Amino acid sequence: MAEYDPRPNPAGAGGAATGRVLAVNVGTALPLVVAGAGTEAVVLSAIRKHPLSTLHHPIAVGVHRLGLAGDEQADLTIHGGLDKAVYAYPIEHYTWWNTRRREAGVEEAERPLAFGAMGENLTTQGLLESALWIRDRIHIGEVEFIVEAPRQPCYKLNAVMGYAHAVRDMLQSGFSGMYLSVAMPGVIRAGDIATVIPGPREVSVESISRHGHR
Template sequence: MAETDPRPNRAGANGGAIGRVLAVNVGIRLPLVVAGAGTEAVVMSAIRKHPLSTLHHPIAVGVHVRGLAGDEQADPTVHGGRDKAVYAYPIEHYTWWNARRREAGVEEAERPLAFGAMGENLTLQGLLESVLWIGDHVRVGEVDLIVRAPRQPCYKLNAIMGYAHAARDMVRSGYTGVYLSVATPGVLRAGDAAVVIPGPREVSVENINQRTNP
């Protein structure tokens, strides 16, 4: 799965961290089977993303104010719109999720999660929640993104992870990833640096996650 780089994130000249994009992922609205209280239902969801641009095939992907070209959202109250146009997730958490799925007895758990498995548009390396603050800018190629909020997962995450408490585990772990708005549209691709330009630094993503899960 992973085309990763063992180097830790670096600090830019402005003091912000520098990571990089490992994959750019998109998805379309498709039926998703969800379970709860002994019943099953089918809902529309675009949570299942697939990599469009990787380090081996760094295809340029357009980004506009409402998200990535070719990407769809089924429920704009949860994902989409200007403040949740792009969802980014750190590759560093994938090992933890692979272990959780094995512990939960998920049948497919022996196969490592692929890029986009968390429903993210950008699979990032080196930019954990602990280095991001609300209002920080993240420059990727010619695209300028702004950190807006950590993810608050819903039941659809349970469905794609294959076990009932995945959303709870995301909240408790703080491994939420972040939603980003698009300040400057353009194109980006896998391999691009993701450079953090510090914003007002009043509220950190990590602090919000800690308040959500005291």
């Protein structure tokens, strides 16, 4: 995994910035083996993302109303669409997930999770669920996003994390990440500063993620 600035909320011009993008990730729909109740099944999923733009190679990636150029969603009943066009996840939670995987005895756990491992399109720094509210706006590069909802994980998270209780852990921890809609399309790249413009501030992402309040 690429290095990132450990300082919280790296400041931009005028100190207005609240975070930045460390990686822009995309994926295509591919077969995924999922286990449950002693059986295995193969489903189509695009949860596995790979970095397209990184701090070392900050190429521009197009963002349109329905998501990132080159990205796919397999199950459009729960992913994608205007309100779930882009999924952002904080790098700050990665260490916690690495620890949980080791505790669960995942064979590959000694290798740190790579950007995109949570299925996120944007790996971010400084944009935490506790500091973002539904309908906040986030300016990144040319793009304006709107915070819509925390992620409600499905069984596929267990498969990519490699252990049976990853969904439970995400729900109990509140480390959900957040779905974003695209208010203004454009291009973004790794290293872009993210500036939050407060919305009505009635419901926080964390309160929904932890308690289901809306």
